[in-house]
Amino acid sequence: MWEKAYTGEVIAAVLKAVRDPNENVRAVAWRVFGRIGERGATPEVIATMLEALRDGDSYDRQAACQALHGIGEKAAMPEVIAALIHTIDDKDENVRRAACATLGNIGTKAATPEVIAVLVHAMQDACTWVRNVACESVGRIEENAVTDQTITAVVDAMGDTDESVRRTAHEILAQMSENGVMSKVITVLVHMIDDKDEDVRTKACITLGNMGDKAATPEVIDTMLKAMGDENMAVVTAACIAMGNMGAKAATPVVIKAQLSAIRNGDEDIFTAATDALVNMCEKESTKDVIAAMLNAFGHSAEVVREGARRVLMKIWKEAVSSEVIVGLVHAMEDEDEDVRTSAYLTLGNMGENAATPEVIATMLKAMGDVDWFKRKAACEALGSIGENVATPEVIAALVYAMGDDEESVCISACSTLGSMGEKAATSEVIATMLREMRDGGWFKRKAVCEALASIGEKVVTPEVIAALIHTMEDKDESIRRTACGTLGNMGTKVATPEVIAALIHVMEDEDENVRTSAYSTLGNMGEKAATPEVIATMLKAMGDGDGFNRKAACEALGSIGEKAATPEVVAALIHAMEDEDNSIRTSAYLTLGNIGERAATPEVIAALVHAIGDEDDIVRTIACISLGRMGAKAATPAIIEAQLSAISNGSMGIVRAATQVLVNMCENGSTEDVIAAVLNALRDPDQLVRAGARGALFKVGWKAATPEVIAAMLETMQDGDLYDRGAACEALGRIGEKAVTPEVIAAMLHCIRDDDAGLLFAARQGLVEISKNGAKLDVIGGILKTMRDEDWWYCKKLFKVLEEMVEEAATPDVIAMLLDWVPDDLFSASEVRRKYLKEMLYGCTRKFHIGADLIEKIHSFIAHDAYFDSDVISIEHLLSVYIHSGDSAWLPLIFTLGLLNGMALTVVHGGIKIHKGGEAQDIDVTDRSLIDRLMEVFKVEKIKMMNQLVVYDG
Incomplete structure (x- = not known):
């Protein structure tokens, strides 16, 4: 059926129609020309298109370009090419874009120096779309026409400000490389590396690197x-990365040496690029060479090179060639060069548990028995x-032996290593040796043993260890006393014996403030078990001490002990501490009262916190807000709510967050009405800061009580508030749900979308x-479409983002009708929005709903009269299926038009219909012959309409 449509008679009618004064008629005529293809390459058609390019308005010029694009190579005549070259300088960006696309589509005849020159020039156009299409057209040039000029232009486009242009340029260059002009591309890029412009040199290195091993x-x-020795850091970095991207083919001794030299540069980016490059060069046969070079670099005089080599080996090991790396490191541990050995130990240590191979352990054990103390120490640390x-038992035994080493640093390393092994090191031999060293060892040893016991944890909590630590808390050295206290604190509640608590009470009066603090902290870590009368009495004494350090430590310890410490005397002391002249003590007192919670919620405490x-002090105010929030229902009074609002209005960001969260917690604890009432009252306060604080609270808690007053307050903020408040109001109203669905709310949110602020835009969307x-789809x-009718394109684009997020739910007949009724005829870009949205919705809608004849006619009229609608995206097969299942003949005129525009043919065969397009055919079964008869009748009528006036539709 459709294959008979493009007759000489039809083409003559189309030629007449492109001169019609009605723009819609001309639009459809141009679309038909674009679909006719090579059959439209007649002298009359070409002459008409050239006339339009010369004398038509911007729409006709663009449409003529697109029609020539559809005709293809048959249009590649000298006069057409000349006209298109001229059109690339058109004042309308859409015309320029169409001209570029057409030159790229009409084949090798257009690959002249003049065409290439104008396309390269167009790649510098102010319009992103024009640059992108020009780049694509350059990519279509045959390989024998690729010049240094085109390659350079594409490379330049890879640095374009627009991501789509950069992506296209990358694809075009890759395509050039695959089409037999690789050597030419490489030659141009190599020459660019000698350019005096550092950006050009950098870009050339990056491009060659992107080609990988092909380059x-x-x-x-x-x-x-040569580039790796460039004076510009960006060039050096790009060259290092490029070498790495070339992989094993670039892994020559000279290149590896150059990468190591680059590591010495000192620049962080170059260091990272060079080490990554060395890792990337490790492919099969090159791995051993790189590993050998890195192990050799362990002996380099510069630490930065040794660090780089260690990093490379670590990365190689992580990428599944671990065995070769570890074998090399095991050998390096026995190297005569101390730097090499140290680097090997460090690298193996950094590998963590995966380096625990029998070979590594055996070599480490051997090193621990070496005469060189440095080897012994390095092995322990690794x-x-x-x-x-x-x-393992062997390693633990060796470490136990090392704790008695004559070299104190070896002993300390052994203790630290046993501590890092955790509970596995809690053997009787380890504990006995540690106890001996705590008793007889030097200062460093005693301290190291205490730290190791703390790391091992509860498994070493034996009466002997506790007794030793109690004894050590009387050591003459204050740092050891402090460490012993800390060790007991790390062991938790298991050591909260009367003996330990008594010893800690004694230490709380130590002459050294750090030791005293450690004792307070340890008692706090013991929690409720430390809440003895003696401890509390000592804490109270400390809180009345003249030493501020003691007062602060006592407050913090009481807070850690918690509710068990909430005696009237303690609460009174904390209230007194809240008036201390030292900010840190006041803060500690507030925190402690907050930790104690409701048991401390006396009128006096609440009044003091308010x-x-x-x-x-900002920190004091923040902590006071938080502590009030922990007081429970007793703190949900109007006075406290007012105080929190005051904090919100006058505080820093930390205070605002803390006070707002307290109000949220109050709402969750059943005080919503009181909080909302106070917030709404504060919105009327004469103080601007108070009103601002109230708005901040309203957005956090208002959604819980969606009263008309709350919604009205939020609406007012969306109109008059600052950016943050307006965004918060949008978010809160969205959370309220159905009760917030009013025309005023929707209009206010749409108004917020107009703003350029990304945060407000996101919140409104x-x-x-x-x-x-919530039922307001x-x-x-409707509000969006109504707003878009008379707005500029950029605002429409923002609104369309909202539609995109709703497209799945919005695929209904009502929404499609609403979209079609919205006709911004004078705004091409906004029309593009409508086209895109309709395409995305139509398929889903026809699957879920029955669409009436009136709406189908609207869809048909829109597609037939919108010259830019891409009819390919609507599946004729799908619409035929809808027709067959519904029997609704209203679909047939639309199917006819889509088939005509898409250049498809439809034939009736036994048992159904066959659709032909692009040399392929698809069968559609139709069991009801009456459906086929009806289809043929409608198609005949549509053809007559088309012949009489090309296409005439109501609406």
């Missing part, structure tokens, strides 16, 4: 080596870094989406 020719490698996976919200989920979409 790893001797010439390129030599050029890259074992500690590897962790508990090396905690007063503290006005403290001059999300608010609209949330409202639409049509209201939201």
Whole structure:
């Protein structure tokens, strides 16, 4: 049927129609020309298109370009090419874009120096779309026409400000490389590396690197080596990365040496690039060479090179060639060069538990028996870094032996390593040796043993260990006394014996303030078990002490002990501490009262905390807000709510967050009405800061009580508030749900979308989406479409983002009708929005709903008269299926038009219909012959209409 449509008679009618004064008629005529293809390459048609390019308005010029694009190579006549070259300078960006696309589509005849020159020029156009299409057209040039000029232009486009242009340029260059002009591309890029402009040199290195091993020719490698010595850091970095991307082919001794030299540069980016490059070069046969070079670099005089080599080996090991790396490191541990050995130990230690191989452990054990104390120490440290996976009986025995080493640093390393092994090291031999060293060892040893016991944890809590630690808390050295206290604290509640508590009470009066603090902290870690009368009495004494350090430590310890410490005397002391002149002590007192919670919620405490919200110190005010929030229902009074609002209005961001969260917690604890009432009252306060604080609280808690007053307050904020408040109001109204669905709310959110602030834009979009989920889908979409009618393109684009997030739910007949009724005829870009949205919705809608004849006619009229609608995206097969299942003949005129526009043919065969397009055919079964008869009748009528006036539709 359709294959008979493009007759000479039809073409003559189309030629007449492109001169019609009605723009819609001309639009459809141009579309038909674009679909006719090579059959339209007649002198009359070409002459008409050239006339339009010369004398038509911008729409006709663009349409003529697109029609020539559809005709293809048959249009590649000298006069057409000349006209298109001229059109690339058109004042209308859409015309320029269409001209570029057409030149790229009409084949090799257009690959002249003049065409290439104008396309390269167009790649610098101010319009992103024009640059992108020009780049694509350059990519279509045959390989024998690719010049240095085109390659350079594409490389330049890879640095375009627009992501789509950059992506296209990358694809075009890759395509050029695959089409037999690789050597030409490489030659141009190699020459660019000698350019005086550093950006050009950098770009050339990056581009060669993106080609991977295909670019790893001797010439390129030599050029890259030169670039690695460039004075510009960006060029050096790009060259290092490029070498790495070339992989094993670039892994020559000279290149590896150059990468190591680059590591010495000192620049962090170059260091990372060079080490990554060395890792990337490790492919099969090159791995051993790189590993050998890195192990050799362990002996380099510069630490930065040794660090780089260690990093490379670590990365290689992580990427599944671990055995070769570890074998090399095991050998390096026995190297005569101390730097090599140290680097090997460090690298193995950094590998962690996965380096715990029998070979590594055996070599470490051997090193621990070496005469060189440095080897012994390094082996202990490496074992500690590897962790508990090396905690074999042999290793533990060696470490126990090392704790008695004559070299104190070896002993300390052994203790630390045993501590890192955790519970696995809690053997009787280890504990006995540690106890001996605590008794007889030097200062460093005693301290190291205490720290190791703390790391091992509860498994070493024996009466002997506790007794030793109690004894050590009387050591003459204050740092050891402090460490012993800390060790007991790390052991938790298991050591909270009367003896330990008594010893800690004694230490709380130590002459050294750090020791005293450690004792307080340890008692706090014991929790409720430390809440003895003696401990509390000592704490109270400390809180009345003249030493501020003691007062603060006592407050913090009481807070850690918790509710058990909430005696009237303690609460009174904490209230007194809240008036201390030292900010840190006041803060500790507030925190402690907050930790104690409701048991401390006396009128005096609450009054003191409310007063503290006005403290001059931000941290004090923040902690006071938080502590009030922990007082439970007793703190949910109007006075406290008012105090929190005051804090919100006058505080820093930390105070605002803390006070707002307290109000939220109050709402969750059943005080919503009181909080909301106070917030709404504060919105009327004459103080602007108070009103601002109230708005901040309202957005956090208002959604819990969606009263008309709350919604009205939020609406007012959306109109008059600052950016943050307006965004918060959008978010809160979205959370309220159905009660917030009013025309005023929707209009206010749409107004917020107009703003350039990304945060407000996102909040308004999300608010609209949330409202639409609560039954206001049509209201939201209707509001959007109504707003878009008379607005500029950029605002329409923002609104369309909202529609995109709702497209699945919005695929209904009502929404499609609403979309079609919205006709911004004078705004091409906004029309593009409508086209895109309709395409996305139509398929889903026809699957879920029955669409009436009136709406089908609207869809048909829109598609037939919108010259830019891509009819290919609507499946004729799908619409035929809809017709066959519904029997609704209203679909047939639309199917006819789509088939005509898509250049498809339809024939009736036995048992159904066959659709032909692009040399392929698809059968559609139709069991009801009457459906086929009806289809043929409608198609005949549509053809007559087309012949009489090309296409005439109502609406």
